[in-house]
Amino acid sequence: MKLKTLLAKHKSALISRWVDxxxxxxxxxxxxxxxxxxDQFSNPVGHTIVSETKNLFDQVLEGVDREKVTPFLDRIIRIRAIQEFTPSQAISFVFSLKYLIREIVGPEIDTEDLDQELVDLEAALDFMALVAFDIYMSCREQVYDIRAKxxxxxxxxxLKRANLLVEKPGPKPEDS
Amino acid sequence: MDTKPEFKPGTFLYAGKASALETVGLANPRDWSPTDDDWKLPADWKGIVREGMAERLQRFRSFKLFMDICVRCGACADKCHFFIGSGDPKNMPVLRAELIRSIYRGEMKTAGKILGKLAGGRKLTEDVIKEWFYYFYQCTECRRCSVFCPYGIDTAEITIIAREILNLLGTNIDWIASPVANCFMTGNHLGLKPHTFKENIEYLLDDIEEYVGVKIEPSFNRKGAEILFVTPSGDVFAEPGIFTLMGYLMLFDHIGLDYTWSTYASEGGNFGFFTSHEMMKRLNAKMYAESKRLGVKWILGGECGHMWRVVHQYMDTLNGPADWLEQPINPLTGTRFENAASTKMVHITEFTADLIKNNKLKLDPSQNDHIIPTFHDSCNTSRGMGMLEEPRYVLNNVCNNFVDMAPQVIRENTFCCGSGSGLNAGEYLEMRFRGGLPRANAVKRVHEDHGVNMLSCVCAIDRAVFPALMDYWVPGVGVCGVSELVANALVMEGQGEREYNLRGEENPSYKPPAEDEASAEAGEEGEE
Incomplete structure (x- = not known):
């Protein structure tokens, strides 16, 4: 996996450009x-973007696993899902990494003849984008559920007095 | 300044209903929606705005100052929860204020009239009104930005005036206009009639009897009571506010307080405050009027945010002086509430803290051992009235596990819930999630680091909106009023086994009596 060695070598540049x-x-x-x-409290969105891109990048090096990437993706997408973005804009950042890799590491990929590894890596990033889409949808569904609740x-x-609610579990006469 | 806002579902509030506006005589009642191209403004709407602005520049020196003195230093820019959570630069307080300042310059100042943009001015158009509507109903009047302004500019006051001017055109929101109309007609925001208000409380008394084993019989509209108790009506019907109200009932019974409820002054909240100074005065008047009718000595108020901003900063001059009332003295401790010398109204948390300080409550904080609470300072009680220590003192006495959030997001630096000042409408949920993000983020930190599982607060709007905010951002954190935690810890005279909490849920901190005690009790019962 020479490509991942290359990515690791350019890690800070890639993450920094991805954050940008x-x-x-x-x-x-x-x-x-x-x-x-x-400051994480004064700038929760910026702080989340910086810390979670680092985590996601490590996952890309390790091999994209749905369970492992989900919490990191969730933290970024949960924010973008309720901000002024269309669904595609909300998750487009995953694809940005593909373009950045080609831009920053492309010449070395060519020199080292790592095209097949690049194809595999991009497939992994496409999979990560699909996971991102699932997360985006679950956030949106949650917004509607919460609104109803x-x-x-x-x-x-x-509502309770009008008998329009199902009773919550409480003490039963035989328990007390 | 030139980008027009887009009214997308989830990010704007529904227009005020014509019937609500008519009920209280607000301007230009009509059917309209912010998504319409034509907002059906009055024919001379520009004249109305210019006159409305000129009148308020005369009446409110603060408004005049705030229009003139900003040097755009940017200290406030990143302090607004809506900016932080939405990323929309027009939510930087300096830019939000600029939406009206630019009209002030362009329409009222000679340089701006002549030089236009060069002098920071712009002309009044319908798009400006739409922009005002979008952004001035995106400020919760929380005043966090004012804490950081070197000139002390209070952007909340700019929003207050901007909303007043919008109201002159009938461009207001239903979540404020309908509660205002209800409150004016029946005394509370939901329009609960006196008998319904009373029956709701009686329903909660039945729950207290079932879960705590104590029968409480409070009085309503009783003349000659020493104290009148007024609380937000949300506590009477909304979850989890009702559990806070059960807490008040138990506390007052525990100390044998001579008090009464009023089914007329049945609302502590005041959405008139989010409409105009005049409407705030009209809705606030009932508290003093009812205290006079019932002949009480002073008023005790429940857990609320903006209610206390109105009481603390406006009531005395709006509808006072209430010279038929006395300076509040706690009948159990003899404490004289110097801070309420003028308004004659005391906050329940100050009152409870005083009772605890003087050992008047029998408390078993271990009843709350399964709860790891943190505390959200309501913007209005912290920045608006300086009540910073009392809630923490109470919490530390009724719980064993209280954890504060980071210093930069509590007390006077507190982040707003994102739904205050009448923005807590269901249709506005996405915008509220943006505004509430910084607060939720701070809760998440203590949830992950310290296992915090309860967000306590002393505000009815907080109680209404935090469950949704927590569900989205920090699942696993519940929401309660401080008085609910007080009630959990109260050892009531004649109480039964506290196996269930006030919510009817099994109480994980309940400890059954030790076996020998239990058998001794059984033996005694047998002998009888």
């Missing part, structure tokens, strides 16, 4: 903030 690519999907004033503010909670007692 994600951050640049936001308006320019926001991108500046997301990149420069380091909230309507019920906001008038909980009125």
């Amino acid at each position: 690519a994600i951050v640049e999907t936001y308006p320019s004033e926001t991108a500046k903030f997301l990149k420069n503010k380091k 909230e309507v019920q909670q906001n008038a909980f007692l009125l």
Whole structure:
């Protein structure tokens, strides 16, 4: 796996450019903030992008496994799923890595004749994009579920008194 | 400034219903939607905006100052939860304020009128009104940005005025307009009639009897009670607010407080505050009016956020002085609440803290041992009235596991829930998730590092919106009012086994009586 050795060699450049690519999907004033503010509480979105791209990159080197990449992808996509992005924009960052690898490591791939390894790696990244799509959909479904649940909670007692709710489990006479 | 907002589902609020506007005499009642091209503004809408702005520049020196003194230093830029969570630069407080400042310059200042953009001015168009509607209903008036402004510019006040001007055109939202109309007609946001309000509380009393084994009989509209208790109506019907209300009922019974509920002043919250100063005054008036009618000595208020901003910063001058009331004194401890000398109204958490400090409560904090709570400072009680220590003091006395969040996101630096100032509508959920992200992110940290499983708070809107926010961002963290945790720990006289909590769930911290005690009790029963 010479290609992964190459990727490891260019790791910091690749991650840094990948972060840039994600951050640049936001308006320019926001991108500046997301990149420069380091505090995890003052800049949760930027902090998440930086830390999770590192984790995802390590997974790419290790071999993309659905279970392992899911939490890292989830943290980025959960944010983008409720921001001002279309579904394709929300998950496009996964594909950005493909283009960056070709751009940064491409000449060495050619020299070393690693085309087949590149095809395999890109297939793994495509798979990661599919996992990203699943995660995006589950986030959206969750938004709708939560909205329905909230309507019920906001008038909980009125619905309960009108017998419009299924009783929650509580003490039964024989237990007390 | 030139990008027009797009009204996509999930990110804008529904328009105020004509019937609600008519009920309270608000301007331009009509059927319309923010997604319409034609917003059906009044014929002379530009004149109305110009006059409305000019009048408010005269009336409110703060507004005039805030329009003139900003030097665009950027200190506020990254402090807004909506900017942090949405990434939309127009949510930087400086830019949000610029949406109205540019009109102030372009329409009211000579340089701006002549030089236009060169002098930072722009002309009033319908698109400007649409932009105002989009962004001024995307500010929760939380005032976090004002903490960081070197000039002390309070962007919340700019939003307050902007919303007043929008209301002059009838461009308001239903989640505020309908509660305002309901509150004006029946006393509370949901429009619960007096008998329904009372029956709801009685229903909760039945639950207390079932789960705690104590029968409580509070009074309603009782003349001559020492204290009037007023709380947000969300506590009377919404989950988990109702468990907080059960907490109040148990606390007052535990100490034998001479108090009464009012089915007329049945709302502590005041969405008039998010409409106009006049509407805030109209809705607030019932608290003092009811205290006078019932002849109480002072008013005790439940857990709420913006209610306390109104009480603490406006009520006394809006509807006071309430010279028929006395300076509040805790009848059990003799503590004189100096901070309430003028308003005559005390926050339940201050009251509870005083009771604990003077050993007036019998508490068993181990009843909360399965709960690892953190505390969300409501923007209004922290930045609006400086109540920072009392909730933590109470929590540390009723729980053994309290964990605070990081210092940069608590107390006066607290992040908003993202749904305050009337933005807690269901149709706005995605925007609320953006606004609530910084708060949820801080909760997530203590959840992962310390196992925090409960987000406690002293605000009814927080209680209503945090369950959704936690479900999305930090699953596994519940939401409760501080008074619910107090009630869990209260050892009530004559109580039964506390096997179940106030929610009717099995209490994991319940410890059955030791076997010898149990058999001794059984023996005694047998002898009888």
